[in-house]
Amino acid sequence: MLSEQERNEIExxxxxxxxxxAVCIEALKIVxxxxxxxxxxxxxDVAEALQMxxxxxxxxxxxxxxxxxxxxxxxxxxxxxxxxxWIMGYERLREHLTGRLGVSLGQTSADGLFTLLPNVCLGACxxxxxxxxxxxxxQDLDPARIDEILAEYERKEGESTDxxxxxx
Amino acid sequence: MEKPLTxxxxxxxxxxxxxxxxxxxxxxxxxxxxxxxxxxxxxxVKEANLRGRGGAGFSTAxxxxxxxxxxxxxHPKYLVxxxxxxxxxxxxxxxxxxxxxxxxxxxxxxxxxALQADVAFVFLRxxxxxxxxxxxxxxxxxxxxxxxxxxxxxxxxxxxxxxHSSAGRYICxxxxxxxxxxxxxxxxxxxxxxxxxxxxxxxxxxxxNNVETLCNVPHIVANGAAWFRSLSHTADGGxxxxxxxxxxxxxxxxxxxxxxxxREILEEHxxxxxxxxxxxxxxxxxxxxxxxxxxxxxxxxxxxxxQAAGSxxxxxxxxxxxxxxxxVGMLLNLEHFFAQESCGxxxxxxAGLSWIEQILQDMEEGNGRSxxxxxLESHTRLLGPGHTFCALAPGAAEPLQSGLKYFxxxxxxxxxxRRCPWRQN
Numbered sequence: 001m002l003s004e005q006e007r008n009e010i011e012x013x014x015x016x017x018x019x020x021x022a023v024c025i026e027a028l029k030i031v032x033x034x035x036x037x038x039x040x041x042x043x044x045d046v047a048e049a050l051q052m053x054x055x056x057x058x059x060x061x062x063x064x065x066x067x068x069x070x071x072x073x074x075x076x077x078x079x080x081x082x083x084x085x086w087i088m089g090y091e092r093l094r095e096h097l098t099g100r101l102g103v104s105l106g107q108t109s110a111d112g113l114f115t116l117l118p119n120v121c122l123g124a125c126x127x128x129x130x131x132x133x134x135x136x137x138x139q140d141l142d143p144a145r146i147d148e149i150l151a152e153y154e155r156k157e158g159e160s161t162d163x164x165x166x167x168x
Numbered sequence: 169m170e171k172p173l174t175x176x177x178x179x180x181x182x183x184x185x186x187x188x189x190x191x192x193x194x195x196x197x198x199x200x201x202x203x204x205x206x207x208x209x210x211x212x213v214k215e216a217n218l219r220g221r222g223g224a225g226f227s228t229a230x231x232x233x234x235x236x237x238x239x240x241x242x243h244p245k246y247l248v249x250x251x252x253x254x255x256x257x258x259x260x261x262x263x264x265x266x267x268x269x270x271x272x273x274x275x276x277x278x279x280x281x282a283l284q285a286d287v288a289f290v291f292l293r294x295x296x297x298x299x300x301x302x303x304x305x306x307x308x309x310x311x312x313x314x315x316x317x318x319x320x321x322x323x324x325x326x327x328x329x330x331x332h333s334s335a336g337r338y339i340c341x342x343x344x345x346x347x348x349x350x351x352x353x354x355x356x357x358x359x360x361x362x363x364x365x366x367x368x369x370x371x372x373x374x375x376x377n378n379v380e381t382l383c384n385v386p387h388i389v390a391n392g393a394a395w396f397r398s399l400s401h402t403a404d405g406g407x408x409x410x411x412x413x414x415x416x417x418x419x420x421x422x423x424x425x426x427x428x429x430x431r432e433i434l435e436e437h438x439x440x441x442x443x444x445x446x447x448x449x450x451x452x453x454x455x456x457x458x459x460x461x462x463x464x465x466x467x468x469x470x471x472x473x474x475q476a477a478g479s480x481x482x483x484x485x486x487x488x489x490x491x492x493x494x495x496v497g498m499l500l501n502l503e504h505f506f507a508q509e510s511c512g513x514x515x516x517x518x519a520g521l522s523w524i525e526q527i528l529q530d531m532e533e534g535n536g537r538s539x540x541x542x543x544l545e546s547h548t549r550l551l552g553p554g555h556t557f558c559a560l561a562p563g564a565a566e567p568l569q570s571g572l573k574y575f576x577x578x579x580x581x582x583x584x585x586r587r588c589p590w591r592q593n
Binding site for chain 1: 253254255256257258259262293294295296297298328330332333334335336337338349350351352353354355370411412413414415419420421451455485487488489490493497498501502505508509511
């Protein structure tokens with residue numbers, strides 16, 4: 001079932017369109033923001049709320065690459081693999097990231113912290129190569145810079161885990 | 169040199185807020201527009217020779233002319249700003265969205281008034297998070313100031329404007345696929361006719377214009393068609409946002425007169441090639457434009473000159489191929505992109521592009537055959553205009569057909585040496 005917050009966020013978008021179906025992609029993004037990914041249950045919840053069939057919504061959900069129908073790590077790395085970044089060193093960055101995280105493209109690191117996905121042009125071609133981590137853009141990358149960025153996410157994760165281990 | 173689109177934009181600063189934008193003349197074009205008849209604004213845009221900046225270069229006024237006008241026109245009419253910038257190598261609309269969102273909001277309102285549209289959407293690609301926040305804020309400010317909503321500035325004209333963020337896929341930039349995405353469907357292109365101007369969103373008249381196109385409209389209205397034409401080196405009016413990426417000294421984006429020659433952009437603005445790299449070719453306006461080479465460096469970057477040279481202006485953001493980058497590898501990267509982003513709707517596109525990708529992959533890995541060149545050439549014809557619903561596959565054929573022509577020796581070396589000569593092992 002949709003949470004109250006999910007329902008409220010979806011309803012705010014309904015006002016902009018003449019029918020409810022038009023918000024289905026946004027609704028999937030809302031569910032994904034709250035739950036991390038869109039499970040079969042997430043599909044069923046949104047379909048029911050918007051009076052669509054689950055099968056119809058599934059057809060929409062699987063079309064769009066930013067709707068995750070499988071679980072992802074805590075952070076999603078989107079590494080630009082389009083032409084300007086390819087010229088400026090995408091393959092080297094890909095080797096570095098897959099090696100450092102111990103995963104192939106499309107996989108999640110064993111600690112569950114990062115999912116590594118290739119992505120089409122991020123519109124930062126004058127500062128190639130580029131990537132995103134969640135909503136943040138990073139550009140003018142090289143392996144050393146990537147290590148710094150990942151270390152920062154790992155450091156924050158360490159801090160939040162430390163904070164939680166207060167149970168006796 | 170006048171730079172109407174970018175004179176208010178500084179990458180170091182936040183975009184102008186409403187008060188700052190107004191102080192520099194912002195929303196003056198809207199007030200002027202409301203003193204004009206919609207038909208007069210359309211005539212002004214026609215006289216200005218504004219051509220669409222999304223890549224195809226269709227006359228904006230002509231596109232608008234197919235929208236039903238007058239008392240009998242169906243309503244609501246929709247205006248959609250195509251901000252789904254995802255053409256590889258292209259980063260120009262991002263500057264306008266992030267750098268001066270009120271300029272786009274004003275462009276949308278003035279254009280919507282000229283078309284008598286009731287509702288407008290900005291269809292924004294999901295990755296432009298900074299742009300999304302800044303557009304939301306600008307739209308909110310415009311509502312509070314009475315530039316949006318009911319009876320704008322007492323003119324009797326009303327307009328609702330909403331930001332619609334996408335969930336990915338290159339095909340959403342194709343205007344009829346965009347309409348399907350906006351309606352909450354799979355983004356497959358629609359058959360034309362009917363054209364969106366007659367039957368678009370929810371079957372109502374709909375215009376889809378690119379960000380840069382719409383940003384030009386307030387400047388035309390404020391300063392006149394003759395002024396707009398005087399900005400350009402050619403018959404097409406205005407300035408153009410040009411860009412360069414790849415191994416140049418200073419990759420970037422510059423607003424210059426429409427028709428600025430390639431050499432001037434490459435050498436004066438991008439600073440020429442990086443030390444140790446030689447120029448071999450370029451894609452003048454994104455991944456779906458034909459390669460040009462050294463012989464073409466003095467060609468003007470405008471729609472007609474680019475076409476005469478065998479390519480297209482496209483988005484005007486050029487991607488440079490240097491002598492230390494493998495042209496076959498570059499084409500593999502491009503065709504992988506197109507094969508992946510094919511929406512799967514028509515067979516020549518999804519089947520043909522995967523086939524092309526596989527041939528190029530084999531060639532890069534040293535498994536190319538001499539018959540492959542002929543096969544690739546035949547694919548470029550089979551994927552050409554008229555064989556598919558939309559322009560994705562013909563766009564994919566453009567760099568391939570010209571790459572086969574200009575870099576034939578490189579293809580042959582891959583086949584004969586049974587390896588990519590650019591790779592070490």
